[in-house]
Amino acid sequence: MFENLFSDELANRLGTTVEIATDNNLIEGILVNVSGDLVLTIDVNDGYGTGNQMYLSVDSINYVRFPTAAA
Known part of the structure; x- marks a missing residue:
């Protein structure tokens, strides 16, 4: 149940800058898309250039x- 509410809240914030923490990473970027169990961000700066797309499972956040x- 919580995952659906969490995904809905993220979907309401498309286009905003986010920091998403997982067990292994801290991703800083722009929230681009939320669909089902996946979240897409465009990485602002990961040290390897800009514009990298990162897909994350909602479960991993x-x-x-x-x-x-x-x-």
């Missing part, structure tokens, strides 16, 4: 943070 710019 530990937390999501929506950073805001300093005012």
Whole structure:
């Protein structure tokens, strides 16, 4: 049940900058698509260039943070 609510909330935030933590990685990027059990981000900067697409299973996500710019 929680996975559906979590996916719906992420889908409402498409186009925003996110930090997604998994057991092994912290992914920083723009939330592009949420469909079923998958989340797609475009990596802003992973050290290997920009624009890399990353697909993540909703099950693998530990937390999501929506950073805001300093005012």
